[in-house]
Amino acid sequence: MSVDAPAQTLTVALVGNPNTGKSTLFNGLSGIRQKTGNYPGVTVEKKHGTFNHHGQKVNLIDLPGTYSLAPRSPDEMVTVDVLLGRQANEIKPNAVLVIVDASNVERNLYIVSQVKELGLPTIVALNMGDIAADRGITVDAAKLQDRLGLPVVVTQANRRGGLEQLRETIISLLEKPATAAESPFPAEFREKVDQLQTQLGKVSPDTPRYLAERLLLDTTGYLEKEMIGGGQDLHNWIVEARQSLAQQGQPIPAIEAISRYKWVQQVLEGVVTREANRRVTLSDRIDKVLTNRIAGTVFFVVIMTLMFQAVFSDLVAGNLMGGIEWIFEQVAGVVDANLADGALKSLLIDGVIAGVGGVLVFLPQICILFFFIAILEDCGYLARAAYLMDRLFSKIGLSGKSFIPLLSSFACAIPGIMAARVIENRRDRLITILVAPLMSCSARMPVYILLTAAFIPDESYLFGLISLQTLVMLSMYILGILAAVGVAFTLRKTILPGETPPFVMELPSYKFPSISGVLSVMVEKAWAFVRRAGTLIFAMTVIVWALSYFPRDEKAAVAPFADEVVQLNADLETANTAEANAIEERLSEIQNEVDGELLRHSFLGMAGHWIEPAVRPLGWDWRIGSAAIASFPAREVIISTMGVLYNLGGDEDEESQPLRETIKSAKWADTEENVFNIPVALSIMVFFALCAQCAATLAVIKRETNSWRWPIFTFVYMTVLAYVGALVTYQVSALFLLN
Ligand SMILES: Nc1nc2c(ncn2[C@@H]2O[C@H](COP(=O)(O)OP(=O)(O)OP(=O)(O)O)[C@@H](O)[C@H]2O)c(=O)[nH]1
Numbered sequence: 001m002s003v004d005a006p007a008q009t010l011t012v013a014l015v016g017n018p019n020t021g022k023s024t025l026f027n028g029l030s031g032i033r034q035k036t037g038n039y040p041g042v043t044v045e046k047k048h049g050t051f052n053h054h055g056q057k058v059n060l061i062d063l064p065g066t067y068s069l070a071p072r073s074p075d076e077m078v079t080v081d082v083l084l085g086r087q088a089n090e091i092k093p094n095a096v097l098v099i100v101d102a103s104n105v106e107r108n109l110y111i112v113s114q115v116k117e118l119g120l121p122t123i124v125a126l127n128m129g130d131i132a133a134d135r136g137i138t139v140d141a142a143k144l145q146d147r148l149g150l151p152v153v154v155t156q157a158n159r160r161g162g163l164e165q166l167r168e169t170i171i172s173l174l175e176k177p178a179t180a181a182e183s184p185f186p187a188e189f190r191e192k193v194d195q196l197q198t199q200l201g202k203v204s205p206d207t208p209r210y211l212a213e214r215l216l217l218d219t220t221g222y223l224e225k226e227m228i229g230g231g232q233d234l235h236n237w238i239v240e241a242r243q244s245l246a247q248q249g250q251p252i253p254a255i256e257a258i259s260r261y262k263w264v265q266q267v268l269e270g271v272v273t274r275e276a277n278r279r280v281t282l283s284d285r286i287d288k289v290l291t292n293r294i295a296g297t298v299f300f301v302v303i304m305t306l307m308f309q310a311v312f313s314d315l316v317a318g319n320l321m322g323g324i325e326w327i328f329e330q331v332a333g334v335v336d337a338n339l340a341d342g343a344l345k346s347l348l349i350d351g352v353i354a355g356v357g358g359v360l361v362f363l364p365q366i367c368i369l370f371f372f373i374a375i376l377e378d379c380g381y382l383a384r385a386a387y388l389m390d391r392l393f394s395k396i397g398l399s400g401k402s403f404i405p406l407l408s409s410f411a412c413a414i415p416g417i418m419a420a421r422v423i424e425n426r427r428d429r430l431i432t433i434l435v436a437p438l439m440s441c442s443a444r445m446p447v448y449i450l451l452t453a454a455f456i457p458d459e460s461y462l463f464g465l466i467s468l469q470t471l472v473m474l475s476m477y478i479l480g481i482l483a484a485v486g487v488a489f490t491l492r493k494t495i496l497p498g499e500t501p502p503f504v505m506e507l508p509s510y511k512f513p514s515i516s517g518v519l520s521v522m523v524e525k526a527w528a529f530v531r532r533a534g535t536l537i538f539a540m541t542v543i544v545w546a547l548s549y550f551p552r553d554e555k556a557a558v559a560p561f562a563d564e565v566v567q568l569n570a571d572l573e574t575a576n577t578a579e580a581n582a583i584e585e586r587l588s589e590i591q592n593e594v595d596g597e598l599l600r601h602s603f604l605g606m607a608g609h610w611i612e613p614a615v616r617p618l619g620w621d622w623r624i625g626s627a628a629i630a631s632f633p634a635r636e637v638i639i640s641t642m643g644v645l646y647n648l649g650g651d652e653d654e655e656s657q658p659l660r661e662t663i664k665s666a667k668w669a670d671t672e673e674n675v676f677n678i679p680v681a682l683s684i685m686v687f688f689a690l691c692a693q694c695a696a697t698l699a700v701i702k703r704e705t706n707s708w709r710w711p712i713f714t715f716v717y718m719t720v721l722a723y724v725g726a727l728v729t730y731q732v733s734a735l736f737l738l739n
């Protein structure tokens with residue numbers, strides 16, 4: 001009896017130009033939620049998925065978009081490496097799905113011609129036919145299939161159209177062997193490629209023809225260095241071959257473009273029809289306004305203001321936040337009533353609830369922020385904003401290409417820094433990475449909101465349209481942007497000089513954001529926030545609590561009051577109501593003194609007093625200073641730490657109130673004055689707007705730049721900037737607002 005051979009597995013790579021719907025299609029096929037967005041450069045890392053069809057398992061790899069398989073930037077390199085099976089721990093795909101944007105077939109077929117030469121079974125998904133139709137463009141899919149000699153499936157990824165047929169076609173690849181591709185190159189070039197492949201065979205036997213071509217075409221020597229390592233003989237051979245080709249006519253780099261576009265023209269002959277008069281679409285009309293220098297800028301500012309107003313609104317965010325606070329108060333009440341005084345109770349109430357709870361109350365704001373960001377990403381507006389910003393950016397030595405990475409950094413610097421992979425120029429990319437953490441990320445928002453809500457008066461102007469609190473928040477975001485501009489400019493003029501390349505970015509068509517897409521982005525981000533609060537912030541909170549609870553010498557702390565307490569308790573026996581109240585009050589005062597004393601003698605308290613001179617000029621007491629240091633792993637930790645510290649040393653009866661109330665009443669130990677006022681609040685906000693308190697960001701900078709030098713540089717420059725910024729803010733605002 002024979003044993004069935006294991007079913008052959010298909011591994012299909014999704015390739016194509018940026019923003020053609022690859023990830024949307026990947027999600028539709030695999031049921032995964034890979035990030036999509038209506039602008040080029042959303043996917044910067046490969047992602048795996050699978051689907052099952054009639055019992056056949058198919059692996060999918062979603063790849064970053066690329067215009068060509070001639071790699072120039074790290075994200076394009078990923079695609080080429082995966083296709084050639086050169087990635088460590090990565091299965092070499094045995095089929096390719098090329099996604100083609102029907103509204104721009106000419107340009108999209110360029111990469112199809114390159115993919116064909118890889119010699120892998122290939123399918124073309126003709127996507128975005130709806131957008132093509134809007135523009136009066138029709139593509140004859142059947143004819144295209146004939147001409148290409150590849151299966152062409154019509155899809156509309158965002159509506160899940162054509163997925164079933166696509167699955168069928170993918171499965172059918174199992175039976176069909178790949179057809180050898182006819183080369184678009186002229187005969188003399190093909191001859192050289194053949195010869196080179198023979199030469200290469202000695203170095204690496206399974207070198208695809210494609211790689212031989214690339215080696216001849218790549219005059220920068222990038223591939224030769226990175227991929228082959230064939231020694232001096234091979235190098236000499238390549239140089240000679242190039243020279244002999246160049247003598248026959250075209251300069252080497254042009255050979256490819258000319259040959260491929262000739263091929264594309266032939267393929268498309270009679271396949272694409274256009275309406276005689278190019279239709280002015282709604283997108284075009286909207287763009288007239290939104291990319292206008294003045295109207296567009298006004299619109300941008302209005303959108304941003306609206307977004308922050310919404311984040312800050314009492315109606316939605318405020319009420320939801322109140323609800324969450326109420327829940328934590330109830331939980332604290334239950335714990336308080338049911339546990340005996342001691343370390344465990346303190347850990348739960350002063351540590352976990354005050355700390356983690358203090359961070360979690362910002363969940364509604366996080367949801368609203370990401371709701372807006374998801375809409376902006378999906379409708380296509382971001383690409384317009386990048387276009388607008390290009391003019392501004394070119395003045396400081398960055399191109400519009402830096403805009404999307406920087407904009408993503410408003411949500412979180414980590415994906416922002418990764419998005420910088422789409423920038424080809426090494427120095428541009430580095431500058432973008434170094435200033436990305438200055439964009440106010442969502443981890444700063446809780447800090448801003450807490451301090452704004454507690455200390456900035458709730459006033460509004462322009463008939464209630466703009467509130468002072470929103471303005472203060474907005475100015476923190478603007479501060480980050482201005483700092484980034486200054487730093488980028490300085491880096492350009494000093495350690496990273498260079499020319500800014502001109503910026504070319506396609507403007508995607510506007511589309512109505514998909515509700516389910518927007519909601520799922522929101523849920524995903526909300527969940528990430530909750531998870532972070534439950535893990536990293538929780539762990540930091542427990543550590544901070546332990547450091548500020550131990551060592552605990554209650555006897556020593558109580559000693560100065562011991563006699564008085566005995567006396568007061570004795571008096572209480574015989575006191576009338578009024579006297580009893582006074583005694584109770586005095587007892588609770590003593591309790592606060594003792595708590596304060598215990599905190600001051602805790603590990604953190606002792607360390608805090610040691611650093612107090614350094615933070616005093618910023619208007620901070622040692623508790624704020626300790627909280628700022630403890631928040632090195634993540635900015636939100638300042639909130640949980642302040643929650644712990646001000647709760648541990650705070651008034652007993654105020655324990656279950658929201659943090660913003662607790663800090664309002666916090667007092668300096670020596671003068672009994674309030675610790676917090678507007679200048680202190682502003683100086684903390686400015687510090688957190690500019691500081692590098694995020695270990696994960698620094699780790700990503702290390703990974704992306706492959707060196708410790710840049711994360712260290714980032715940390716140092718941002719910390720200096722933050723300190724100086726906070727110092728100036730406090731001193732100047734104290735001059736105007738205090739006394
Ligand atoms: N109108 C229309 N929109 C589509 C279609 N397919 C995808 N989209 C939208 O096009 C945008 C881009 O989709 P993505 O899947 O992120 O594109 P991508 O090719 O992965 O882009 P990169 O990762 O940047 O290369 C998203 O807003 C999708 O919702 C389609 O057939 N018609």
Ligand SMILES: [Mg+2]
Nearest residue numbers: 022023042043
């Ligand atoms: Mg993608």
